[in-house]
Amino acid sequence: MKAFFDTRQLGHTPEIYYRGGAPTPHPEQPERAILLRDMLLANGFAVEAPQDFGTGPIKAVHDPAYVDFFTDAHARFVAEAPEGALGIPTRHPGTRRGRVPRDINGAMGWWMTDTSTPLTPTTYPAIYWSAQTALSAARDVMQGARVSYGLSRPPGHHAMQDCANGFCFYNNAAIAAHHLLGTWPRVALLDVDVHSGNGSMDIFYGRSDVFFCSLHPDPAVYPTFYLGYADETGEGDGAGFTRNEVLQMGDGEPEVLAALDRGIAAINTFGAGALVVSLGFDMAADDPLAAVQVTADGFAEMARRIAAMNLPTVLIQEGGYLGPSLRTNAEAFLTTFRDAC
Numbered sequence: 001m002k003a004f005f006d007t008r009q010l011g012h013t014p015e016i017y018y019r020g021g022a023p024t025p026h027p028e029q030p031e032r033a034i035l036l037r038d039m040l041l042a043n044g045f046a047v048e049a050p051q052d053f054g055t056g057p058i059k060a061v062h063d064p065a066y067v068d069f070f071t072d073a074h075a076r077f078v079a080e081a082p083e084g085a086l087g088i089p090t091r092h093p094g095t096r097r098g099r100v101p102r103d104i105n106g107a108m109g110w111w112m113t114d115t116s117t118p119l120t121p122t123t124y125p126a127i128y129w130s131a132q133t134a135l136s137a138a139r140d141v142m143q144g145a146r147v148s149y150g151l152s153r154p155p156g157h158h159a160m161q162d163c164a165n166g167f168c169f170y171n172n173a174a175i176a177a178h179h180l181l182g183t184w185p186r187v188a189l190l191d192v193d194v195h196s197g198n199g200s201m202d203i204f205y206g207r208s209d210v211f212f213c214s215l216h217p218d219p220a221v222y223p224t225f226y227l228g229y230a231d232e233t234g235e236g237d238g239a240g241f242t243r244n245e246v247l248q249m250g251d252g253e254p255e256v257l258a259a260l261d262r263g264i265a266a267i268n269t270f271g272a273g274a275l276v277v278s279l280g281f282d283m284a285a286d287d288p289l290a291a292v293q294v295t296a297d298g299f300a301e302m303a304r305r306i307a308a309m310n311l312p313t314v315l316i317q318e319g320g321y322l323g324p325s326l327r328t329n330a331e332a333f334l335t336t337f338r339d340a341c
């Protein structure tokens with residue numbers, strides 16, 4: 001199993017976001033990716049630099065104007081809002097109608113729906129190469145690899161068609177899933193990050209070529225809030241092609257694995273030719289954003305069950321924060337998946 005990673009992905013260095021109205025240390029730190037890369041190297045994985053696919057495949061799933069906004073957003077913020085302390089929007093339009101404001105503060109609020117995606121001087125190269133990493137893993141599978149791992153960071157699964165939120169800018173997994181359609185007519189995206197894949201759901205909600213399934217606690221009580229309910233199953237051509245497996249806060253491995261089995265069964269029924277996994281390790285009991293209680297053995301069992309689907313598989317890194325078991329859990333999942341193929 002090859003892995004892909006580019007050190008430019010470390011360039012996004014958010015300091016804080018607002019949680020419960022308080023400035024809170026930002027958990028999505030570059031050290032996460034360094035820890036995961038070092039784990040890969042220690043376990044004999046080949047870690048390659050991604051190829052450059054340009055912005056075309058990113059714009060295939062996102063509004064092109066949204067993609068372009070980030071290329072110079074931080075420079076604009078510095079030049080146009082010198083009184084600003086942090087590249088965090090504090091005004092949001094609610095209903096977006098009319099046009100993107102010329103003012104950088106207004107534009108940031110237009111394209112970013114919360115405070116968790118601060119712009120730093122090298123945020124753009126980080127999110128660009130995070131997407132290229134996902135595309136390189138997809139290409140590896142399209143060229144015949146059984147499984148490939150994109151160490152994407154910053155993560156992507158909360159990023160919607162035209163707005164950032166939840167630490168996410170470009171939706172790496174959705175970009176990879178759409179890219180795989182160049183080889184297979186039907187692709188599934190399975191999201192096992194503990195948070196609702198609200199961005200992926202937004203992107204594929206009206207489509208029948210990508211089946212989307214996410215496992216996460218009830219959005220009514222856990223922070224994605226606005227999408228991920230069990231009765232949200234797709235619309236139009238996409239009716240029946242979205243599945244939300246809703247857990248409860250504090251659920252243990254039996255509940256998580258049962259939800260995973262239901263998701264796998266639904267994907268098998270759909271008949272996907274290839275699979276993308278939005279792979280978060282924040283289902284860990286000791287994750288700083290913990291909500292359910294999966295151990296290293298549980299992550300290994302998840303890997304075994306997903307590998308047994310026997311599909312060409314692109315693993316895309318999502319969440320999983322600097323808790324005591326992050327390295328152990330990632331190692332358990334990825335080495336088990338490799339050994340099962």
Ligand SMILES: [Zn+2]
Pocket residue numbers: 193194195280282318319320
């Ligand atoms: Zn997460």
